[in-house]
Amino acid sequence: MSIDKKRTPYLLLAPAVLTLLVTIGYPIGYNLYISLFDWRMLESTTPINFVGLDNYVNFFRNPDMLHSFFITIEYTILGVALEFFLGLILALILFEKTRGFKVFRLLLLVPIMATPLVIGLIWKLMWHAEFGIINYFLSFFGQSKTAWLAHPNTAFIAIVIVEVWKYTSFIFLIIYAGLQVLPSDPYEAATIDGATYWNKLFRITLPLIRGPMLVAVVFRMIFTFRVFDQIYALTRGGPSDATMVMSLLIYREGFAQWRPGSGAAMSVILIMITLFFALLLIKAIYKKSEL
Amino acid sequence: MEKLSGSIFKSHLFKTHLSSIGRTIIICVPTIITIFPFYWMLIISLKVHKDALTIPPKFIFTPTISNYITVLIKMDFLRGILNSIIICSITIVISVFIGILAAYSISRFRFIGRQTILYSMLFTRVFPPISMVIPYYLTIRSIGLYDTYLCMVLAYLSMNIPLVTWLIKSYIDSLPKEIEHCAMVDGCSRLRTIISITLPLIAPGIVATAIFSLFVSWNNFVFPLILSSKRAKMLPLYIAEYVGETGIEWPSIMAASIIALIPVIVFTYVVQHRLVQGISAGAVKG
Numbered sequence: 368m369s370i371d372k373k374r375t376p377y378l379l380l381a382p383a384v385l386t387l388l389v390t391i392g393y394p395i396g397y398n399l400y401i402s403l404f405d406w407r408m409l410e411s412t413t414p415i416n417f418v419g420l421d422n423y424v425n426f427f428r429n430p431d432m433l434h435s436f437f438i439t440i441e442y443t444i445l446g447v448a449l450e451f452f453l454g455l456i457l458a459l460i461l462f463e464k465t466r467g468f469k470v471f472r473l474l475l476l477v478p479i480m481a482t483p484l485v486i487g488l489i490w491k492l493m494w495h496a497e498f499g500i501i502n503y504f505l506s507f508f509g510q511s512k513t514a515w516l517a518h519p520n521t522a523f524i525a526i527v528i529v530e531v532w533k534y535t536s537f538i539f540l541i542i543y544a545g546l547q548v549l550p551s552d553p554y555e556a557a558t559i560d561g562a563t564y565w566n567k568l569f570r571i572t573l574p575l576i577r578g579p580m581l582v583a584v585v586f587r588m589i590f591t592f593r594v595f596d597q598i599y600a601l602t603r604g605g606p607s608d609a610t611m612v613m614s615l616l617i618y619r620e621g622f623a624q625w626r627p628g629s630g631a632a633m634s635v636i637l638i639m640i641t642l643f644f645a646l647l648l649i650k651a652i653y654k655k656s657e658l
Numbered sequence: 659m660e661k662l663s664g665s666i667f668k669s670h671l672f673k674t675h676l677s678s679i680g681r682t683i684i685i686c687v688p689t690i691i692t693i694f695p696f697y698w699m700l701i702i703s704l705k706v707h708k709d710a711l712t713i714p715p716k717f718i719f720t721p722t723i724s725n726y727i728t729v730l731i732k733m734d735f736l737r738g739i740l741n742s743i744i745i746c747s748i749t750i751v752i753s754v755f756i757g758i759l760a761a762y763s764i765s766r767f768r769f770i771g772r773q774t775i776l777y778s779m780l781f782t783r784v785f786p787p788i789s790m791v792i793p794y795y796l797t798i799r800s801i802g803l804y805d806t807y808l809c810m811v812l813a814y815l816s817m818n819i820p821l822v823t824w825l826i827k828s829y830i831d832s833l834p835k836e837i838e839h840c841a842m843v844d845g846c847s848r849l850r851t852i853i854s855i856t857l858p859l860i861a862p863g864i865v866a867t868a869i870f871s872l873f874v875s876w877n878n879f880v881f882p883l884i885l886s887s888k889r890a891k892m893l894p895l896y897i898a899e900y901v902g903e904t905g906i907e908w909p910s911i912m913a914a915s916i917i918a919l920i921p922v923i924v925f926t927y928v929v930q931h932r933l934v935q936g937i938s939a940g941a942v943k944g
Contacts, residue, residue: 375767376763376772377763377769380759380763380764382759383756383760383819384760386756386815386816386819387778387816387819387820389812390813390816393793393797397796457688461684466679466681466682471689473926474689476930477692477696477926478695480877481696481919482876482915482918482919483879484897485699485915486695488901488912488915489696492702492908497713498711498713500715532692532695536688537937537938586784589784595788595879596879596894600898600901614786614880617788617789617792618788621791621792621795622884637786637789638785638789641781645781648780649777
């Protein structure tokens with residue numbers, strides 16, 4: 368009985384662990400391995416050369432790759448910050464009873480779940496210089512036609528707007544859910560002491576929902592940092608690399624330049640960043656021995 | 659946990675000097691912005707070719723389903739739909755089965771290495787698919803699995819098993835252990851207890867989990883883009899390839915996009931109450 372009991376949990380876990388070892392463990396190992404080689408698949412005569420950490424060093428030396436790295440950071444910080452502020456404000460306003468909230472909530476959920484590629488395509492059309500509805504709306508304000516996705520600066524703004532449009536409701540929903548389970552005692556005490564709305568907001572509410580806020584932000588950062596589909600549909604990294612985020616660069620390196628070694632090094636860097644955020648998430652969610 | 663959303667509590671919390679109607683008006687603004695692109699997509703997909711992209715746009719027109727017919731018949735799109743359904747279904751069945759076993763183990767047993775398993779599950783839950791594709795591509799090319807259902811399912815399992823395990827774990831966690839103990843004291847084996855007590859009780863949760871698993875595979879674009887070209891080609895790749903073909907056929911693309919979004923919208927409606935938990939599985943406790 369006792370031996371059996373000790374084995375059972377491991378046996379139950381075995382299929383999941385084995386599948387994940389094959390589907391995730393193996394690619395991590397393979398990435399680490401080929402990231403040490405200079406491998407140019409298009410030049411079939413060149414042998415595969417062992418170059419040590421050159422691919423990693425090159426990533427931080429090559430201006431294009433470094434540019435992509437910083438673009439991704441900029442995109443993530445800007446996108447998540449906007450999502451956070453809009454989502455927070457919306458959650459705080461709507462927290463009180465709102466007529467028809469359930470219908471609105473359902474409608475707000477749709478973009479989060481919608482296929483990112485499809486979202487990229489509809490926005491590509493909406494940003495279009497000639498046929499785009501956005502230029503049409505802006506023409507009422509005397510704005511002349513802009514080819515949003517054709518200029519580096521406006522293209523970057525455009526992809527950030529799509530990101531914020533798609534995921535603000537995610538942050539809104541998590542914070543809203545956090546607000547639902549706040550204790551009422553501190554507010555009663557504060558009201559008796561004559562605290563204003565803003566006092567309560569900054570002294571009680573925000574500190575109390577720090578947990579959900581942190582989780583929502585870190586979680587969004589993980590998924591924003593690896594963005595691929597929307598931008599692939601919108602700009603494919605252009606114009607002149609203005610929207611070439613890291614995922615698109617990995618794709619280009621691996622499947623357009625056919626240099627898997629360099630692409631694998633970037634994959635490893637992306638994995639490390641994800642791992643860092645995942646550890647942050649664990650710290651944010653689990654205190655001490657709560658698991 | 660009892661939700662403290664009584665009226666006394668709320669009145670203490672936020673006296674924003676806004677009436678309920680005022681808030682409704684405020685929420686209308688983001689909602690309209692949110693819904694507009696979908697509305698626009700639908701409108702364009704229903705217009706005849708020459709009207710579709712005119713500026714200023716025609717808001718009044720006779721709708722036509724000709725774009726949908728074009729997409730479904732001419733463009734081999736049905737095959738994409740079928741592939742998507744088959745690959746997603748196989749993935750869901752396997753990952754729910756494997757996920758239930760793993761989740762039960764994590765939730766009900768305390769064993770050495772449990773913490774490590776939990777942390778790795780969280781890490782794999784947020785693992786970036788794009789960083790797997792180079793190893794995947796090189797490997798499946800060399801073992802001849804390129805463009806097969808098998809390689810697509812394997813790739814999707816990597817994303818789905820951690821998600822499913824986290825979700826089902828949270829459902830099992832929410833069941834009191836005593837229910838199972840009673841059954842086992844009455845002479846049920848553990849397996850019997852799981853099948854006849856635990857699983858029926860979390861059945862709604864399992865359905866929701868399967869739907870989230872569907873979202874993950876259905877919406878994924880990175881894997882089809884790199885691991886398939888013809889036989890195992892799924893919906894998003896078909897849509898993406900229309901863009902690349904001679905000139906952009908916007909009305910057809912919009913029709914195809916609407917078709918791809920229909921299950922997403924239907925299932926979002928079905929799981930709306932569990933959505934926060936679902937999309938943040940692994941990040942938000944229970």
